Amino acid sequence: MISATNKTLIRQINDCFYRLAGKPLYAPRVATPGAIEVHEWLHEEAPYGILAHNTAADPHFIYANNHALTAFKYTPAEILSVPSRLSASEEDRPERQRMLEIVLRDGIVYNYSGPRVDKYGGRFTIYDGVVWQLRHADGAVWGQAALFWTEEKVRPEWFRPL
Numbered sequence: 001m002i003s004a005t006n007k008t009l010i011r012q013i014n015d016c017f018y019r020l021a022g023k024p025l026y027a028p029r030v031a032t033p034g035a036i037e038v039h040e041w042l043h044e045e046a047p048y049g050i051l052a053h054n055t056a057a058d059p060h061f062i063y064a065n066n067h068a069l070t071a072f073k074y075t076p077a078e079i080l081s082v083p084s085r086l087s088a089s090e091e092d093r094p095e096r097q098r099m100l101e102i103v104l105r106d107g108i109v110y111n112y113s114g115p116r117v118d119k120y121g122g123r124f125t126i127y128d129g130v131v132w133q134l135r136h137a138d139g140a141v142w143g144q145a146a147l148f149w150t151e152e153k154v155r156p157e158w159f160r161p162l
Contacts, residue, residue, distance in 0.1 A: 006063065007043070009052065011039050013025075013050065013052055017147075021108065021130075024038075027046070047149075048067055049147065051068045051087075052064075054143045058085065059143070078119070085097075089115065096114065103144055104133065108132040109130070124150060127150070128149050131145070
């Protein structure tokens, strides 16, 4: 079950994505009454990771959906104490930082792929990433978010990339 805090965060993350991309985060159309609400689905069932970090000098994760938690092997409580730079190995951090600077300048980056490390130092690759700026309605930046796939080619039938 999704907490009220996570539901608010995923809704805000989705709203920011919509403002930049012109469409909401990728999800199947819900056609049946009583079906799971889209933000709950994004948090619990999305087949791709969603992460967000804050704007601190050394940004920390503030949100991770279940897919991201599984990929990085953290518990929900653990990931909130992790500086987001630690999602990449030391040698991969400069490339990650360059991409984040482009996001800061342009608002959104598409088709980002790269190596990442989990809690135990295991390496995996993220594919078809989208990274975007999180802004309040007044334009104030409150973080950055990322969507990523952990399988290179496997995508659901309903997925339509931008």
